[in-house]
Amino acid sequence: MSSLSSVQSENLAEEQHHLTDLYRHLDDLRFRTEQRLAEARREGGGTPQARSHRDAVTAGYAERLAQLSAVEQGLCFGRLDRHDDERLHIGRIGLTDSERQLLVDWRAPAARPFYVATAVTPYGVSRRRHIRTRERLVVGLDDEILDPAAAGESAPVTGEAALLAALTANRTGRMRDIVETIQAEQDRVIRSGLGGVLVVQGGPGTGKTAVALHRAAYLLYTYREQLSARGVLIVGPNATFLRYISHVLPSLAETGVLLATLGDLFPGVTARRPEPPAAAELKGRATMVELLAEAVRGRQRVPDEPVEIVVDRHVLTLDPAAVEAARQRARGSGRLHNLARPVFAEAVLDTLAAQIAERIGYDPFWADPLGEDDALTSSNVLEEGDLADIRADLAAEPAVRAVLDELWPVLTPEDLLTGLYADPAAVPGLSPAERELLRREPGGGWSPADVPLLDEAAELLGEDDAAARDRAVRRWRQRLAYAQGVLDITAGSKSYELEDDFEAAIPNVADVMEADMLAERYADRERRSAAERAAEDRKWAYGHVIVDEAQELSPMAWRLLMRRCPSRSMTVVGDLAQAGALGTPADWAEVLSPYVADRWRLAELTVSYRTPAEILAYTRRVLAAAGVPIEPPQPVRHSGVEPWEESGGPSHLAGLVAREIAELDGGRLAVIAPAAARSALAAALPVSTDPEENAVLLTVTEAKGLEFDVVVVVDPAGIRAESPRGANDLYVALTRPTRRLGVFKPA
Numbered sequence: 001m002s003s004l005s006s007v008q009s010e011n012l013a014e015e016q017h018h019l020t021d022l023y024r025h026l027d028d029l030r031f032r033t034e035q036r037l038a039e040a041r042r043e044g045g046g047t048p049q050a051r052s053h054r055d056a057v058t059a060g061y062a063e064r065l066a067q068l069s070a071v072e073q074g075l076c077f078g079r080l081d082r083h084d085d086e087r088l089h090i091g092r093i094g095l096t097d098s099e100r101q102l103l104v105d106w107r108a109p110a111a112r113p114f115y116v117a118t119a120v121t122p123y124g125v126s127r128r129r130h131i132r133t134r135e136r137l138v139v140g141l142d143d144e145i146l147d148p149a150a151a152g153e154s155a156p157v158t159g160e161a162a163l164l165a166a167l168t169a170n171r172t173g174r175m176r177d178i179v180e181t182i183q184a185e186q187d188r189v190i191r192s193g194l195g196g197v198l199v200v201q202g203g204p205g206t207g208k209t210a211v212a213l214h215r216a217a218y219l220l221y222t223y224r225e226q227l228s229a230r231g232v233l234i235v236g237p238n239a240t241f242l243r244y245i246s247h248v249l250p251s252l253a254e255t256g257v258l259l260a261t262l263g264d265l266f267p268g269v270t271a272r273r274p275e276p277p278a279a280a281e282l283k284g285r286a287t288m289v290e291l292l293a294e295a296v297r298g299r300q301r302v303p304d305e306p307v308e309i310v311v312d313r314h315v316l317t318l319d320p321a322a323v324e325a326a327r328q329r330a331r332g333s334g335r336l337h338n339l340a341r342p343v344f345a346e347a348v349l350d351t352l353a354a355q356i357a358e359r360i361g362y363d364p365f366w367a368d369p370l371g372e373d374d375a376l377t378s379s380n381v382l383e384e385g386d387l388a389d390i391r392a393d394l395a396a397e398p399a400v401r402a403v404l405d406e407l408w409p410v411l412t413p414e415d416l417l418t419g420l421y422a423d424p425a426a427v428p429g430l431s432p433a434e435r436e437l438l439r440r441e442p443g444g445g446w447s448p449a450d451v452p453l454l455d456e457a458a459e460l461l462g463e464d465d466a467a468a469r470d471r472a473v474r475r476w477r478q479r480l481a482y483a484q485g486v487l488d489i490t491a492g493s494k495s496y497e498l499e500d501d502f503e504a505a506i507p508n509v510a511d512v513m514e515a516d517m518l519a520e521r522y523a524d525r526e527r528r529s530a531a532e533r534a535a536e537d538r539k540w541a542y543g544h545v546i547v548d549e550a551q552e553l554s555p556m557a558w559r560l561l562m563r564r565c566p567s568r569s570m571t572v573v574g575d576l577a578q579a580g581a582l583g584t585p586a587d588w589a590e591v592l593s594p595y596v597a598d599r600w601r602l603a604e605l606t607v608s609y610r611t612p613a614e615i616l617a618y619t620r621r622v623l624a625a626a627g628v629p630i631e632p633p634q635p636v637r638h639s640g641v642e643p644w645e646e647s648g649g650p651s652h653l654a655g656l657v658a659r660e661i662a663e664l665d666g667g668r669l670a671v672i673a674p675a676a677a678r679s680a681l682a683a684a685l686p687v688s689t690d691p692e693e694n695a696v697l698l699t700v701t702e703a704k705g706l707e708f709d710v711v712v713v714v715d716p717a718g719i720r721a722e723s724p725r726g727a728n729d730l731y732v733a734l735t736r737p738t739r740r741l742g743v744f745k746p747a
């Protein structure tokens, strides 16, 4: 016994020695990066190029420093002993000294056996060691000997002790990374190649979200060149969920990922307005594409009566036939609405200009020529140049512009949707009830379901970037003139003193401009990461898109996401059995086939790491009794605690919740209830509606994707009855706890 413990303490001492060495290297790296950062900050920035170079370098060092700080906790967590006597330590980043690899990044191919080696397939590994640390101290070691002879006895999961420690730890309200205990089926998903669409289907608590985040980190590490320029987008269901997962990637030293909800994906709009599920479902239907196209056509109007326009005391008349002809011409141009407006305007201006020309250019003697030479071929003495002037004057005339804006307005996506919601009756193809669902007065912000419609509208309307191009050209001309002036003065005052070679050193104007503009662009490109630039650019094409809780997305939302990812390099993560939104798909093929036919691959996760066996068994029983057979995933552990069921009035419930809170011991509790009961329960129970608090009251929609040590589900029948997908909602609610579940039925 004593010899065993002496071996253990020797092992601990050996690991401590190595760990101390690793931290010394980390400190050293940090110190050098800090120095370089300070040096870069001190550097003067004379020219714009020098300034933007300095900013880029500074930002690079600052980011590197943040990464080095992020890996402080749990820097090294594993060791592989190979049959060839090589030892590899596995950690959050790679570290080398001049001769050897001190620490292997968990994402490197050499680290893979740490996650997938088994006694049956040991990948050349004889021992896998989990190293548990607190701060910079080694506090425990768990060894697994991967001896094929002992294959039958090996643990069903890798790193069982470390895994169970992670799973039973108190929840903090922030998801932790799982880099120390990734399981083999999860590893296969994380390391799947970059190309194509990968669907990850798995029940509650199987680690879909955790896997999606680690996959982002893996892809950025493995395909850095490709991905750092285009960025990675992760889409989650709501802002609370994004806050919940927000620490994972920074703790893996990855910062170049944009986390967003659907409501954030139209630049300039933050869509948080709540709306009834039925309205969201209607807005999410694929048929909205045609409806929006119809709404655009509806804004290209032909008046019923002739329109009179007074210009310079002339009364001009625009009759419906002329407008119809102009509209045909504009529609026939094949351009999008906003881009076709000049075609429409030109046709209308032609009509109006002809009327003016008719009046001011009429020669009353044209039909009575004095002789052969004086013969006129038309009654009008105006020439084409005069007509062009008239058209230009008319185009600038406010009364004319007002009519053009009425008949063929330049529209923003917001204009189109506001108009559509204010008067949905104008759009054919909707039932009266559907019209009422869409109806909304202008103002009050946008809902997440509006965002795909805004995006679709932007596609249909087209953006007229002529104005932006004009501005850029004007700015360029001003600069050019300025630079020319500066050079003229310099050259003028000094030319006779110049040596030949000095003269040659003066850049010519084109060089100055090019340098200047390049510097501007360079500064823009370097100072902001791809993720930041992408967030402001509706047409940004991401290198990879990860969609979490993907079962909740509507067909319209998929159209938007596919536009953001023309390469179709995507990871789609979800569980159809947990789908709560109305109109959710029957299977993943229904979602994906319009975009990639059958060219997508499926990975399934089968083990629940969150929810203990007792709670999953209870969940299966409850749902089966309700006539909804659901097969939950396999639990990885037992908690030894059966769920409780109680019923009664509000004060009894308040007492039960208070008891659970008293026993929390630093963990977190959620009461999950029907939306209709929310305000009454908020007043009656000792819980908060602020999701950041330790004891919170949530609806199922709010609780989706989250987890708590203890959950009390109130009024399960009410949750089921609240929506056509109520049984799925109940499934979500019952599977949120990591330890204890209580179910309360109002008497």
Ligand SMILES: Nc1ncnc2c1ncn2[C@@H]1O[C@H](COP(=O)(O)OP(=O)(O)OP(=O)(O)O)[C@@H](O)[C@H]1O
Pocket (backbone or CB within 6 Å): 163, 166, 167, 175, 176, 177, 178, 181, 182, 183, 186, 202, 203, 204, 205, 206, 207, 208, 209, 210, 211, 575, 578, 609, 610, 704, 705, 706, 707
């Ligand atoms: N290999 C692992 N090691 C340690 N913890 C893990 C592992 N896999 C999953 N977990 C933990 O299990 C919990 C559930 O994971 P996660 O939220 O990713 O599951 P999910 O499949 O997205 O669940 P849901 O469908 O309910 O949203 C999290 O606390 C996660 O950290």
